[in-house]
Amino acid sequence: MSDRVSRRPPSAATLRRLERASGSLSTRAVARMDDELPWFRTMPADQRSWVMLVAQAGLASFVEWCRSPDRRPRLTGEVFGAAPRELARVVPLKHTVDLVRVTVEVMDDFVGTVAEPGDADVLRLAVLQYSREVAFATAHVYASFAESRGAWDARLEALLVDALVRGESPEELSGRASALGWAAMSPVTVLVGAAPPDGDVHAACRRAARQVRSEVLVGVHADQLVVVLGGSPDLQSAAERVSDEFGPGSVVMGPVVDGLGRAGDSAAAALAGLRAVRAWPGAPRPVAADALLPERALDGDPTARATLQERIAVPLQAAGGEVLETVRAVLASGGNLEASARALFVHPNTVRYRLRRATEITGVATSDPRGSWTVRVALALAALDQDRSLWH
Incomplete structure (x- = not known):
């Protein structure tokens, strides 16, 4: 097609x-969208009306642009501004491309009906040039929406994590969790x-989490x-x-809970563990907050x-005097079983049996150095608290 034809606007009559x-x-x-796009037929009536508004605004803008072809069409405001911003949220980009394609096809089919003689090609x-502008405008609208949504999500995420650290109520946490799609997230x-000294730690943590x-x-x-x-079946590996x-330094993992509404408890335990972990120089990384119970208790964590x-x-007190006596x-x-047996006037195998019983009821092995430290601290604190507890 010649430059003369491509630059001449359609006639006023057309x-x-x-x-x-x-x-x-x-x-x-x-109507064609309804026939060709199954997902369009399932849209609520209000959303279908939004699409109709955009199509009408697009046609009106096309006519105005044809009258002044040297002016770039203001599609973002004139066309997409006709519908609420929620349309970009409920209609994904792929579906919007389908809507634009169908509308352009209908306009192309209708050219011969509305064009004056000699105007059909023009x-x-x-229509072709305008559809290109619509495509660019569509990409701009969705990119802007994604950018603003990303900024809003980042602010909401920061507020939510801050609320966890400050120990806000589960009700407040649940409301913010819903806005981020974490309402049903479990475990x-x-x-x-410690935060790393440099780099984009947010992006690094997201990449690492996606990998697991x-x-x-x-x-x-x-x-x-x-x-x-959240959401991983193996949070320990994650x-x-x-x-x-x-x-650098220790990383403490709070207890696994069944939802973000209870994540405040996990955060509180992890923060208490981070304060106390210096008392265990050889702690693994990450270390469970529950593994730091003795250090946390000595640090004043109620x-x-x-x-x-x-x-x-x-549980040791309830198991009977023999088990508790053997543990002590x-x-x-x-940890010398033979010496313990002599002190108790029993066979070493009896000591082993009682220790197995103690491990079963407490989940902590007294024969293990870390376990014996935990049990020792627990019994010492229980003795100090005997007037305020079940221990006596």
């Missing part, structure tokens, strides 16, 4: 006929440690990095991978103190 037919064209376009070329755990198929929320508070992991993105009482001291004897002998 544009008047096109303008009068714009309502019919919009109706035909929506009008068809104008969940919280990691805390875990959802993630990230927040930096002063020099501490707080990471919430925590081990993500902990590589923390700065939750850790109560947990040691509930999990170790009270083994602790006093430094």
Whole structure:
């Protein structure tokens, strides 16, 4: 097609006929969408009406652009501004491309009907050029929406992690979780440690979490990095991978909970563990907050103190005097079973049996150095608290 034809706008008569037919064209376009696009038929009536508004605005803008072809069409405001911003959220980009394609096909089919003699090729070329502008405008709208949504999500994510650290109520956490799509996320755990000195820690943690198929929320508070992991069937492995993105020093993993509404408990335990972990120089990375119960209790954490009482001291007391007596004897002998047996006037196998029984009811092995330390602290604290507990 020659430059003379490509640069000449459609005649005024053609544009008047096109303008009068714009309502019919919009109706035909929506009808064809209904015929060709199964997902369009399932859209709610209000969303279908939004699409109709965009199609009508697009045709009106096309007519105005044909009258002044040197002016770039203001599609973002004139066309896409006709529908609420929610349209970009409920209609994905792929579906929007289908809507534009169907509308352009209808306009192309209708060219011969509305064009004056000699205007058909000019009008068809104008439709082609205009559809190109629509494609670019569509990409701009969705990119802007994604950018603004990403910025909003980042702010909401920061607020949510901050709320976890400050120990806000589960009700407030659940409301913010819903906005981020975490309302039904389970299981969940919280990691805390030092933030790395440089680099984009948010992006690094997200990449690491994706590698282990875990959802993630990230927040930096002063020099501490707080990471919430959720949805993975193996949160321990996810925590081990993500902990590589923390700065130097210990990383503490809070208890696994059944949803973000209870993640505040996990965060509180992890933060208490981070304060106390310096008392265990050889702690693994990451280390479970529950593995730090003795250090946390000595650091003044009332939750850790109560947990040691509930999990170790009270069950040993309830198991009977022989089990408790044997545990104390083994602790006093430094783990020497023969010496413990002599002190108790029993066979070493009896000591072994009682220790197995103690391990079964507490989940902590007294024969293990770390386990014996935990049991020793639990019993010592129970003795100090005997007037305020079940221990006596």
